[in-house]
Amino acid sequence: MIDRRGFLAGLAAAGLARGARPVKIKKMFRSPDGHPNALESTPEGLWVGEQTTDRAYLLDWKTGSVLKKVDTESSNTSGIAYGGGFLWMSANGKAVGRAPRPTDAKSGEIVKVDPETGRTVARYPVPDGGGVHGCVYVDGALWMTCFKWKAIVQVDAKDFHVMHKIPIALTRPHGLAWEPPGMWVMFSNDYVIQKLNVKDGRVLDEIKLTKGHDPDPHGMDLYEKHLYYCDAGISPGAKDSGSPNAGWIVRIESPAV
Numbered sequence: 001m002i003d004r005r006g007f008l009a010g011l012a013a014a015g016l017a018r019g020a021r022p023v024k025i026k027k028m029f030r031s032p033d034g035h036p037n038a039l040e041s042t043p044e045g046l047w048v049g050e051q052t053t054d055r056a057y058l059l060d061w062k063t064g065s066v067l068k069k070v071d072t073e074s075s076n077t078s079g080i081a082y083g084g085g086f087l088w089m090s091a092n093g094k095a096v097g098r099a100p101r102p103t104d105a106k107s108g109e110i111v112k113v114d115p116e117t118g119r120t121v122a123r124y125p126v127p128d129g130g131g132v133h134g135c136v137y138v139d140g141a142l143w144m145t146c147f148k149w150k151a152i153v154q155v156d157a158k159d160f161h162v163m164h165k166i167p168i169a170l171t172r173p174h175g176l177a178w179e180p181p182g183m184w185v186m187f188s189n190d191y192v193i194q195k196l197n198v199k200d201g202r203v204l205d206e207i208k209l210t211k212g213h214d215p216d217p218h219g220m221d222l223y224e225k226h227l228y229y230c231d232a233g234i235s236p237g238a239k240d241s242g243s244p245n246a247g248w249i250v251r252i253e254s255p256a257v
Contacts (some may be wrong), residue, residue: 005222013089023207024253025214027245028228029064032057034166034247035097036230038090038134041223048249049080049089049219051232052097056080056087056113061223070118074111074156075104076238078174079144079219083137084157086121087113090132090144096238108132110144110160124160127153134176134186142185145173152176152183152196166201170194172236175220175229186220186229192221194225207252215245227252 010019031048038049045058045067054077058068072089079090091105105111108126113119126132130148137143141163146153152173154164182195182204191214195205207227209217215231222228233246240249 008127013245014199020182023214026251026253027215028251029059030247031230031249032059032066032069035232035234036247036249037078037234038219039221039228039230039249040080040087040136041083041221041228042082046221046223046228046249047080047082047087048230049074049077051077051234052095054089054091054095054098056089056115056118059249068115070113070115072111072113072118073101073103073120074113076133078133079135079176081135081142082115082136083142084140085115087115088135088137088142088157089113090135091123092131092133096234097194108110108147108169110135110142124155125217127155127160127162133172133174136176136183136221137205138178138180143178145185147173152185152201166196166198168196168201174218177220177222177227179222184220184222188217192244193217215248215250216241216243244257 003153033053035051037051040047054074074089074091076092078092081088089111091109108131110124113120118217128146128148133145135144152166172189174188175186181217191209193207218232220229231245235241
């Protein structure tokens with residue numbers, strides 16, 4: 001992770017106001033199917049959830065080459081996690097950009113997937129009955145965005161009972177990244193990444209992206225002290241965003257000088 005104290009001190013020293021471009025973005029590689037909407041970091045590689053094909057890919061960290069391809073029964077994939085030996089896919093409702101399938105979600109669901117075969121092990125409705133984007137697996141629990149509740153919610157991965165909620169103030173929460181005592185949350189409408197205290201939702205830190213300059217923010221995760229995120233190239237309402245960075249996976253390098 002970027003040194004957060006140095007990051008904020010650098011902004012103050014440079015006299016950068018909120019809304020200016022405070023970070024340097026490095027393009028890493030494009031996703032295999034061109035609509036990455038979910039990221040999950042592991043030492044073995046970067047898992048990418050594709051929004052239109054609903055495949056999960058494990059990519060090499062250095063080259064972006066495909067290490068594994070998994071066809072899943074997710075739909076409108078908007079989040080991905082790995083833990084407990086399984087992939088956890090956020091199926092954010094009906095399919096986008098492909099023909100419908102009988103297994104497509106009617107509303108937000110988490111699809112538990114065997115990463116070797118793509119077989120669906122279980123399906124769980126999102127606790128608030130609404131849509132879902134980011135998810136992350138931590139110590140036997142799954143954290144996810146819950147739109148109707150306007151919260152990040154922790155559930156037991158065994159039976160999906162709700163364990164804890166973090167309130168959020170901004171809109172369209174997307175990618176999640178675990179960095180205790182906080183959780184990084186990507187807010188796609190606001191082009192802001194906030195680190196929230198996992199106990200009470202208090203804002204511990206914030207990174208501002210620039211709309212029209214930086215890639216559109218969707219899925220996100222943390223790996224070796226850097227935040228990574230992806231541009232799905234799809235806007236709300238299943239429309240082509242027209243983003244010149246569509247399909248790219250990028251890394252936040254440092255504050256702009």
